[in-house]
Amino acid sequence: MLVVVCIKQVPDTTQVQIDPVTNTLVREGIPFIVNPYDAHALEEALRLKDQFGFRVAALSMGPPNAEATLKKALALGVDEAILLSDRVFGGADTLATSRVLSEAIAKLNQREQVGIVICGKQTIDGDTAQVGPGIATRLGYTQLTLVDHIEKLDPFQERITVRRKLEGRHEIVEAPLPVLLTVVREVNRPRYPTVPMRLESEEAVVQIWSNQELQLDQNGIGLKGSPTWVSRIFSPQREKGEIVGDGAVDPAGAAHLLVDRLLSRDLLVV
Amino acid sequence: MAPNPKLFAFLLALSASTFVIGCYRRFSLVALGRPEYRLDALGTRFSRMLRLAFGQERVLGKPFGANHFIIFWSFIILAVANAEFLVGGLLPQASLTALPEPLQHALLFLFDLVSLLALAGVLFAFARRLFFPEPSLSSDYVKARSPEAFLILSLIAVLMLAYFGMHAARIALGSEDPSALPVSALIAANLVAPLAITPSALAAWSWWLHALALLSFFAYLPQSKHMHILTAIPNCFLSDLERPNTQPREEFKRGMRFGVGRIDDFTWKDLFDSFSCTECGRCQETCPAAGTGKSLNPRSIIHAIKTNLLANGAALRTGDPPSLPLIEAGEAKSGEGSSGEAAIWACTTCGACMSVCPVLIEHMPKIVKMRRHLVQMKASFPEELTTFFENIEARYNPWGIAPTERTKWHGTLQVKAFEEGKTEYLLYVGCAGAFDARQKQVTVALATILDAAGVSWGTLGKVERCCGDSLRRLGNEYVFERTARDNVNLLVERGVKKIVTQCPHCFSTLKNDYRQYGLELEVVHHSELIAALIAAGKLDLKQRVADLGRLLFHDSCYLGRHNEVYAAPRQVLTAATGASPVEFARNGERSFCCGAGGGRMWQEEQEGERINLNRVREALRQEPDTICVSCPYCLTMMEDGLKDLQGGSVKVKDLAEVVAEGLRA
Numbered sequence: 001m002l003v004v005v006c007i008k009q010v011p012d013t014t015q016v017q018i019d020p021v022t023n024t025l026v027r028e029g030i031p032f033i034v035n036p037y038d039a040h041a042l043e044e045a046l047r048l049k050d051q052f053g054f055r056v057a058a059l060s061m062g063p064p065n066a067e068a069t070l071k072k073a074l075a076l077g078v079d080e081a082i083l084l085s086d087r088v089f090g091g092a093d094t095l096a097t098s099r100v101l102s103e104a105i106a107k108l109n110q111r112e113q114v115g116i117v118i119c120g121k122q123t124i125d126g127d128t129a130q131v132g133p134g135i136a137t138r139l140g141y142t143q144l145t146l147v148d149h150i151e152k153l154d155p156f157q158e159r160i161t162v163r164r165k166l167e168g169r170h171e172i173v174e175a176p177l178p179v180l181l182t183v184v185r186e187v188n189r190p191r192y193p194t195v196p197m198r199l200e201s202e203e204a205v206v207q208i209w210s211n212q213e214l215q216l217d218q219n220g221i222g223l224k225g226s227p228t229w230v231s232r233i234f235s236p237q238r239e240k241g242e243i244v245g246d247g248a249v250d251p252a253g254a255a256h257l258l259v260d261r262l263l264s265r266d267l268l269v270v
Numbered sequence: 271m272a273p274n275p276k277l278f279a280f281l282l283a284l285s286a287s288t289f290v291i292g293c294y295r296r297f298s299l300v301a302l303g304r305p306e307y308r309l310d311a312l313g314t315r316f317s318r319m320l321r322l323a324f325g326q327e328r329v330l331g332k333p334f335g336a337n338h339f340i341i342f343w344s345f346i347i348l349a350v351a352n353a354e355f356l357v358g359g360l361l362p363q364a365s366l367t368a369l370p371e372p373l374q375h376a377l378l379f380l381f382d383l384v385s386l387l388a389l390a391g392v393l394f395a396f397a398r399r400l401f402f403p404e405p406s407l408s409s410d411y412v413k414a415r416s417p418e419a420f421l422i423l424s425l426i427a428v429l430m431l432a433y434f435g436m437h438a439a440r441i442a443l444g445s446e447d448p449s450a451l452p453v454s455a456l457i458a459a460n461l462v463a464p465l466a467i468t469p470s471a472l473a474a475w476s477w478w479l480h481a482l483a484l485l486s487f488f489a490y491l492p493q494s495k496h497m498h499i500l501t502a503i504p505n506c507f508l509s510d511l512e513r514p515n516t517q518p519r520e521e522f523k524r525g526m527r528f529g530v531g532r533i534d535d536f537t538w539k540d541l542f543d544s545f546s547c548t549e550c551g552r553c554q555e556t557c558p559a560a561g562t563g564k565s566l567n568p569r570s571i572i573h574a575i576k577t578n579l580l581a582n583g584a585a586l587r588t589g590d591p592p593s594l595p596l597i598e599a600g601e602a603k604s605g606e607g608s609s610g611e612a613a614i615w616a617c618t619t620c621g622a623c624m625s626v627c628p629v630l631i632e633h634m635p636k637i638v639k640m641r642r643h644l645v646q647m648k649a650s651f652p653e654e655l656t657t658f659f660e661n662i663e664a665r666y667n668p669w670g671i672a673p674t675e676r677t678k679w680h681g682t683l684q685v686k687a688f689e690e691g692k693t694e695y696l697l698y699v700g701c702a703g704a705f706d707a708r709q710k711q712v713t714v715a716l717a718t719i720l721d722a723a724g725v726s727w728g729t730l731g732k733v734e735r736c737c738g739d740s741l742r743r744l745g746n747e748y749v750f751e752r753t754a755r756d757n758v759n760l761l762v763e764r765g766v767k768k769i770v771t772q773c774p775h776c777f778s779t780l781k782n783d784y785r786q787y788g789l790e791l792e793v794v795h796h797s798e799l800i801a802a803l804i805a806a807g808k809l810d811l812k813q814r815v816a817d818l819g820r821l822l823f824h825d826s827c828y829l830g831r832h833n834e835v836y837a838a839p840r841q842v843l844t845a846a847t848g849a850s851p852v853e854f855a856r857n858g859e860r861s862f863c864c865g866a867g868g869g870r871m872w873q874e875e876q877e878g879e880r881i882n883l884n885r886v887r888e889a890l891r892q893e894p895d896t897i898c899v900s901c902p903y904c905l906t907m908m909e910d911g912l913k914d915l916q917g918g919s920v921k922v923k924d925l926a927e928v929v930a931e932g933l934r935a
């Protein structure tokens with residue numbers, strides 16, 4: 001059985017700033033990282049590999065420099081890594097993105113049966129949380145979102161039981177394979193790559209698939225295939241913060257001041 | 271029963287072969303280690319050996335050291351007497367009598383007195399172990415090994431008594447001149463008669479007793495901790511000439527094993543060290559981890575290496591993998607021949623153990639090598655470190671704060687960028703100096719001082735990155751290697767020639783570790799630069815700083831022990847306050863770690879007493895108003911410790927803050 005994990009390379013948003021004049025993201029010199037949720041998706045896929053011996057393929061759609069992200073996945077132990085990169089994929093919204101990803105998964109499925117696809121809950125740049133469900137819908141897989149624990153997996157009966165983390169409660173759900181999971185951070189603690197794995201991955205090759213390989217109708221992908229687009233990005237005006245007291249010198253005094261201030265504004269209930 | 275050359279030859283052959291086989295068994299195991307070159311700078315090595323091995327410099331550092339000094343030198347002197355004895359046993363004609371009379375007389379006189387000293391030394395050692403053992407001698411570790419110690423001491427005592435018996439008998443028989451042997455003569459005059467034994471019988475019995483004691487001693491030597499009699503002197507000669515402030519680089523090629531995960535990953539010198547340990551316990555006594563109840567005991571680390579090597583030697587020689595693990599996986603405690611992971615992570619790399627070991631054993635590099643294995647081959651380390659490693663890799667600082675925030679400490683200060691040819695000093699701010707709320711105040715104080723003294727300085731601004739100290743001490747050598755290369759390239763590219771740091775860890779890493787990457791710069795710690803500025807009259811300390819009260823100075827391990835900067839901070843404080851700072855009971859080279867070095871800063875400390883509390887308690891005994899430090903880690907640890915112990919109004923200040931206060935006054 002093949003487990004597919006979808007990973008997106010995102011700019012390190014803690015370092016992204018918005019240009020106040022043009023209202024666009026200043027992306028220059030900003031390092032890219034693996035979308036944090038996808039690091040958990042990857043770890044969960046690797047745990048299934050360790051436990052059941054499944055093969056794992058990592059999939060990412062993005063520009064050529066996203067190869068670095070997939071190299072990291074290789075360093076951690078995925079068996080193959082595929083970068084979906086083509087100019088015609090560019091400018092995709094969640095619909096077009098999930099279309100390309102699901103077509104790639106379908107292509108992998110022709111070679112080896114895909115049982116589980118794992119995505120992150122959402123990305124830290126697009127933040128829509130739509131791509132996972134989009135892929136499941138297109139492939140006709142059962143979708144189990146917000147998974148924080150895989151309770152049980154029976155590869156022979158082809159059934160999976162997971163726990164979903166919902167607001168204020170958990171839900172245990174059982175479903176038949178193939179299945180698409182989106183995972184939350186609580187699902188695991190990502191592993192740290194060993195040096196032999198890092199050195200191996202330096203040599204390992206990331207396969208690059210363009211539309212040559214997928215042969216998708218250009219009207220359904222990329223900018224052309226995207227019915228939505230971002231018209232403007234802006235930071236909402238925020239009230240300027242204030243430092244209350246001097247916590248470094250007099251923490252107790254600062255805490256008192258802070259409590260007084262909060263009480264005076266009815267922000268604390270006693 | 272006269273000396274019987276044939277019987278003696280047989281026994282000698284038996285003892286010698288046991289000795290040789292024992293030595294061979296061990297020394298051939300040393301050859302299983304990885305190569306390492308230790309024969310450079312022969313002159314330095316020779317003088318170090320004279321000072322430490324023959325001069326017993328570190329042995330004498332403890333109250334009972336003088337006793338060992340006496341036994342050691344007695345052994346060396348009596349080696350001549352014993353050589354004569356062995357030769358004489360085989361060839362009764364050969365003896366010192368062949369020498370000119372005055373020389374023979376002098377030698378006998380010397381041997382006689384030295385034997386008495388040695389006997390006294392041995393009896394003293396007996397008494398010490400039995401009646402007033404120090405804490406390190408009353409541990410379970412030592413108790414288990416006491417029979418061996420008593421056996422060896424008894425053998426030496428018997429040897430000396432037999433020596434006197436032999437010579438007393440000869441004096442009684444009139445074959446030796448009593449004036450050459452005052453002690454033996456005294457025994458001859460007072461004891462031979464009451465013993466109701468004929469002098470010739472006494473001569474024969476003592477001779478055989480002496481022979482048996484001597485031969486048993488040799489046969490037993492390689493099996494025991496007294497192997498150090500053979501290895502200690504060469505071990506001092508072969509010791510690392512660098513101070514323990516760097517670790518060797520590692521080569522990263524595919525297919526290799528990284529760090530030390532099994533006994534033959536150590537170098538031959540690491541293995542030789544384990545056979546040189548005298549089990550004296552000095553390292554254990556001074557180790558902050560062992561002293562606060564952690565599972566780490568540097569002596570046990572060394573002992574485990576020896577035991578492991580002996581246990582796995584046979585397998586390794588035939589090319590099989592070792593069966594006894596060197597590192598106990600997971601939660602398991604250290605066992606016989608293995609060290610537990612918790613012990614390996616407890617080390618603060620303070621270097622105290624290495625600074626007291628009389629035979630110059632290198633504990634800390636071995637611990638770091640095992641960490642390298644755990645991090646790089648197993649990815650097995652305390653959970654908290656995952657975040658630390660990832661933060662450094664992604665954002666180049668331990669907290670994972672955006673690099674764009676690195677210049678936030680500037681506040682309203684005008685901070686210039688370093689410019690080649692224009693700026694003299696690069697102020698390497700360091701992660702704590704740039705991000706830690708409290709240490710940022712120290713950075714500002716330092717900037718004020720540099721400006722006041724008219725020093726030309728600048729920074730790298732937002733592109734400065736972590737120096738990698740913790741990475742390296744934590745065994746993440748692969749990421750350290752990349753960090754060091756990037757940083758060295760940046761420093762060279764920017765044309766930096768002189769660096770000042772406020773952090774002893776940045777200081778030591780830039781100064782010592784980066785040398786391995788070809789960077790030879792003038793790196794100074796702020797205490798050194800400020801001391802020089804004061805000496806040159808560039809800093810006008812308008813008024814004596816008095817409101818900080820009684821000032822107690824804490825030595826940082828990486829400034830003091832690792833780089834021997836002891837005087838500069840004290841000079842600075844004396845100049846600023848008009849009085850020398852108050853000292854801890856453990857100060858200077860004997861200073862006690864704050865608990866944060868070696869990457870301990872980024873780990874929880876659950877086992878035993880917290881190290882910083884131990885140090886703060888010691889501080890409070892001196893009743894200070896201010897504890898003065900020279901390191902961001904020490905600052906954090908002392909402040910945290912004071913909070914926990916309700917240290918009242920006691921403040922913690924970096925020495926730069928003390929000086930800045932003086933400028934303001």
Ligand SMILES: Cc1cc2nc3c(=O)[nH]c(=O)nc-3n(C[C@H](O)[C@H](O)[C@H](O)COP(=O)(O)OP(=O)(O)OC[C@H]3O[C@@H](n4cnc5c(N)ncnc54)[C@H](O)[C@@H]3O)c2cc1C
Pocket residue numbers: 006007008009025035037038041059060061062091092093094095097101118119120121122123125126127128129130131132226228229230
């Ligand atoms: C700066 C910026 C500009 C944008 N401009 C446009 C635009 O002009 N027009 C437009 O239509 N849309 C635009 N988008 C939206 C963009 O198309 C979405 O980011 C993308 O479709 C993925 O959606 P998401 O990031 O919300 O992913 P989510 O749905 O939040 O992601 C959920 C999971 O799906 C998987 N996943 C998501 N994307 C990928 C991928 N590329 N490869 C592999 N796995 C993936 C991951 O496992 C992820 O955790 C822009 C986004 C950003 C941040």
Ligand code: SF4
Pocket residue numbers: 553556557558559560566567568616617618619620621622623624633634
């Ligand atoms: S370096 Fe310090 S903490 Fe580590 S073993 Fe030696 S004395 Fe103990």
Ligand code: SF4
Pocket residue numbers: 546547548549550551552553554568569572626627628629630631
């Ligand atoms: S390692 Fe050195 S200090 Fe420690 S017990 Fe052995 S000889 Fe003594």
